[in-house]
Amino acid sequence: MKSLRRPTARFAFQVALPALLIVAAAIFAGYLILNEMAGEVDRSEQRSVERSVHAALGSFLMRLRETHGDYSVWDDATRSLYGTPDPDFVSSNLQDSSRQGVLFDTVYLLDENDRPVFGYQKGQPAMRSAAEEFGAALVTLITRVRSHSGAFDAETGFLRGQSGALYAVAIGSVVPSSTDVAPPSGPTRLLLLGRELNEASINRMRQEFVLRGLQLVVNPAPERAGVQILDPTGALIGVMTWQPSHQGQEAVDSVLPTAYLAVGLVCLTMMFLMAIGYFNLVEVRKREREAVFAANHDGLTGLPNRAALGRALEAATAAHLRDQTPVALVYMDLDGFKEVNDAYGHESGDYLLKHVAAGFGAICAGSGLLARVGGDEFAVLLDHADSVAGAETLSEQLIRFFDQPIALGGRMVSIGTSIGVAVMPGSSLTAEELLRRADVAMYLAKEFGRNRVAFYDPSIDAARAERMQLADQLREAIKTDQLAVVYQPIFEATSLRPTGVEALLRWLHPEIGLVPPDIFIPIAEESGLIDQIGAFVLERACHDALAWPDVRLSVNVSPVQFRNPKFDVALADLVAQTGFPLARLEIEMTETHLVANPERAQKIIANLRSRGVAISLDDFGTGYSSIGYLRRFSFDKLKLDRSLVVGITSNETARELCEATIAIARALDLEVTAEGVETEREAAVLRQAGCDYLQGYAFARPMTAEAVGSFLLSTLPQTVALPWTR
Numbered sequence: 022m023k024s025l026r027r028p029t030a031r032f033a034f035q036v037a038l039p040a041l042l043i044v045a046a047a048i049f050a051g052y053l054i055l056n057e058m059a060g061e062v063d064r065s066e067q068r069s070v071e072r073s074v075h076a077a078l079g080s081f082l083m084r085l086r087e088t089h090g091d092y093s094v095w096d097d098a099t100r101s102l103y104g105t106p107d108p109d110f111v112s113s114n115l116q117d118s119s120r121q122g123v124l125f126d127t128v129y130l131l132d133e134n135d136r137p138v139f140g141y142q143k144g145q146p147a148m149r150s151a152a153e154e155f156g157a158a159l160v161t162l163i164t165r166v167r168s169h170s171g172a173f174d175a176e177t178g179f180l181r182g183q184s185g186a187l188y189a190v191a192i193g194s195v196v197p198s199s200t201d202v203a204p205p206s207g208p209t210r211l212l213l214l215g216r217e218l219n220e221a222s223i224n225r226m227r228q229e230f231v232l233r234g235l236q237l238v239v240n241p242a243p244e245r246a247g248v249q250i251l252d253p254t255g256a257l258i259g260v261m262t263w264q265p266s267h268q269g270q271e272a273v274d275s276v277l278p279t280a281y282l283a284v285g286l287v288c289l290t291m292m293f294l295m296a297i298g299y300f301n302l303v304e305v306r307k308r309e310r311e312a313v314f315a316a317n318h319d320g321l322t323g324l325p326n327r328a329a330l331g332r333a334l335e336a337a338t339a340a341h342l343r344d345q346t347p348v349a350l351v352y353m354d355l356d357g358f359k360e361v362n363d364a365y366g367h368e369s370g371d372y373l374l375k376h377v378a379a380g381f382g383a384i385c386a387g388s389g390l391l392a393r394v395g396g397d398e399f400a401v402l403l404d405h406a407d408s409v410a411g412a413e414t415l416s417e418q419l420i421r422f423f424d425q426p427i428a429l430g431g432r433m434v435s436i437g438t439s440i441g442v443a444v445m446p447g448s449s450l451t452a453e454e455l456l457r458r459a460d461v462a463m464y465l466a467k468e469f470g471r472n473r474v475a476f477y478d479p480s481i482d483a484a485r486a487e488r489m490q491l492a493d494q495l496r497e498a499i500k501t502d503q504l505a506v507v508y509q510p511i512f513e514a515t516s517l518r519p520t521g522v523e524a525l526l527r528w529l530h531p532e533i534g535l536v537p538p539d540i541f542i543p544i545a546e547e548s549g550l551i552d553q554i555g556a557f558v559l560e561r562a563c564h565d566a567l568a569w570p571d572v573r574l575s576v577n578v579s580p581v582q583f584r585n586p587k588f589d590v591a592l593a594d595l596v597a598q599t600g601f602p603l604a605r606l607e608i609e610m611t612e613t614h615l616v617a618n619p620e621r622a623q624k625i626i627a628n629l630r631s632r633g634v635a636i637s638l639d640d641f642g643t644g645y646s647s648i649g650y651l652r653r654f655s656f657d658k659l660k661l662d663r664s665l666v667v668g669i670t671s672n673e674t675a676r677e678l679c680e681a682t683i684a685i686a687r688a689l690d691l692e693v694t695a696e697g698v699e700t701e702r703e704a705a706v707l708r709q710a711g712c713d714y715l716q717g718y719a720f721a722r723p724m725t726a727e728a729v730g731s732f733l734l735s736t737l738p739q740t741v742a743l744p745w746t747r
């Protein structure tokens with residue numbers, strides 16, 4: 022749960038919150054834009070209505086001007102209205118029209134000096150003169166009209182009457198329309214036509230210009246919104262108002278539900294996407310954690326792997342550099358694991374590894390980091406104040422873990438571990454060097470035998486270095502002919518006739534002198550030189566043996582050479598090249614390495630035997646040597662190790678052990694050779710016990726090829742002149 026929380030918080034801050042902010046900002050911006058658009062629509066509508074109102078007022082004035090033109094620019098009017106006005110004309114044309122009120126409802130005639138001649142309002146004689154009715158604003162209009170010298174354009178404008186009603190007024194000179202009537206010679210008379218802006222005329226404007234709710238407000242407050250009506254003096258006398266249109270806002274209001282729905286859908290989609298994103302993120306994080314775990318842990322046991330140990334080691338060595346915290350590395354390699362794995366299969370091997378890992382885990386809990394380094398190798402890293410002593414007690418506990426055999430599918434198996442420990446107090450080492458030292462110490466522990474702990478010591482490295490140097494020199498020795506083969510005869514036990522010869526390798530080192538094969542053969546095996554050396558011995562021995570009488574030739578072969586699966590074929594070819602008969606060849610091998618790959622060894626042995634080569638098990642009595650083992654590999658001969666021969670003349674138990682061993686071999690139908698026979702008394706006991714062949718300083722020491730050749734010739738066919746009799 023805790024591990025899930027972190028991606029949640031990060032997701033919330035890095036994805037969800039920004040996404041929400043973006044959506045909120047987008048919604049807010051959308052809202053602002055819609056509102057702004059609605060406002061703009063409404064304002065433009067307002068301007069358009071304003072233009073219509075202006076147009077309506079303008080058209081109202083224009084019509085009156087046209088009517089005025091019809092009545093004042095007229096021959097009849099000119100004839101009838103100058104001097105004393107013709108009452109019939111006035112009555113039928115002006116008074117009646119003002120009564121009908123269609124074109125105008127007010128008419129005044131002013132004389133050449135602007136004094137009133139007559140006036141009618143709605144058919145009735147006017148109560149007041151034009152000047153009284155319209156006041157100073159009319160004077161302004163009259164002044165303008167009078168200022169048009171020679172032209173007869175009328176002036177129009179809106180004026181307020183005494184009643185408070187507003188009038189459209191047109192005023193201009195009465196002049197003839199044709200040349201039939203002479204125009205007035207002096208100042209003209211002025212005809213004033215007026216039309217009240219009453220409900221009827223405003224209603225017509227409403228209909229004509231589609232102006233909803235058009236109203237005239239008389240005597241408005243100066244800030245009153247609408248189209249202002251000013252009189253010719255510029256005084257505000259009225260305001261046209263109308264019902265404002267909110268089309269934009271209405272449009273917005275009508276789309277808002279859809280917009281809300283859309284926003285809701287967008288939000289839902291986003292939430293859905295975010296949920297998908299979130300779950301993907303959680304999944305990716307989980308995979309990441311799994312990948313990191315897999316990269317740092319061993320799949321089988323779940324323990325940290327070599328890489329993880331490497332990192333922990335780096336950290337520990339760095340900490341050591343800073344504050345001298347002691348570091349100890351305990352390196353374990355299981356003993357006998359490979360045998361169990363080979364014998365019972367990989368499943369059993371895996372089970373065993375898991376069992377061991379769990380046991381080690383319980384032992385190491387709290388004291389150090391346990392890791393599986395590879396195959397059957399484990400390591401514990403300790404990096405605390407008590408690391409060095411801790412490593413020692415821990416190693417003992419780890420070894421004691423194997424005191425009890427382990428149940429494995431109905432069987433009990435017994436394995437162990439060899440432990441190497443490297444510590445780092447004082448001197449600072451790299452992680453690599455610490456690991457190497459622990460590994461080296463572990464190999465030393467293994468050489469001492471199972472279930473041991475070895476602490477790294479610089480002398481181990483010195484010994485290793487020496488061995489490596491020796492390996493280099495051995496390589497050189499092969500090239501420079503420092504290797505030689507000597508031969509030790511083997512005698513038939515009862516007749517003491519030499520029936521065979523064992524080839525033994527010698528290395529005459531230019532500085533050290535004679536290096537014993539017990540030293541350099543293992544080095545050759547380790548360094549891979551053994552194949553070359555083995556071939557050299559075999560070829561030389563077969564070649565030398567051709568010169569001797571008909572005796573068997575024994576050659577020591579290291580089972581390490583069996584790593585070459587075609588070893589048998591290679592051997593047969595090599596021997597064939599020398600011309601030595603395979604039927605006279607005997608191979609001696611120790612069992613130590615046979616265990617490594619029993620199937621292959623078995624096959625090679627069987628193959629060699631089928632070609633007539635006899636197989637001898639060397640050093641019998643020193644290794645694992647079980648009877649089942651002897652049967653499995655079907656040897657021809659056994660060679661009793663010298664350690665079994667020593668003491669048989671002085672020690673009862675030793676004699677009995679030796680006799681029992683010989684009895685086993687005979688029971689298995691194997692011939693027995695005793696080696697390292699140094700005295701006649703030993704020879705007698707061995708002969709008595711049933712030994713078939715004897716070999717030892719008592720009869721002959723290893724000697725050169727020529728020496729052994731003449732030795733054999735001198736002793737054949739007679740019996741040997743025993744050395745101790747000479």
Ligand code: C2E
Pocket residue numbers: 509524525526537538539542555558577578579609639640663696697698699716717718719723
């Ligand atoms: P091994 O095969 O058991 O050889 C017998 C060893 O006992 C030889 O030692 C031999 O000199 C020694 N010996 C014989 N009679 C007596 C005796 O009466 N008393 C005592 N104390 N020793 C006696 P060597 O030649 O030093 O060889 C030691 C081992 O080196 C051999 O033991 C063999 O395992 C190995 N070795 C020698 N030559 C070769 C070789 O060509 N190839 C391989 N793979 N191993 C070889």
Ligand code: CA
Pocket residue numbers: 523577609639
């Ligand atoms: Ca031998």
Ligand code: CA
Pocket residue numbers: 639640660661662663696
């Ligand atoms: Ca031997």
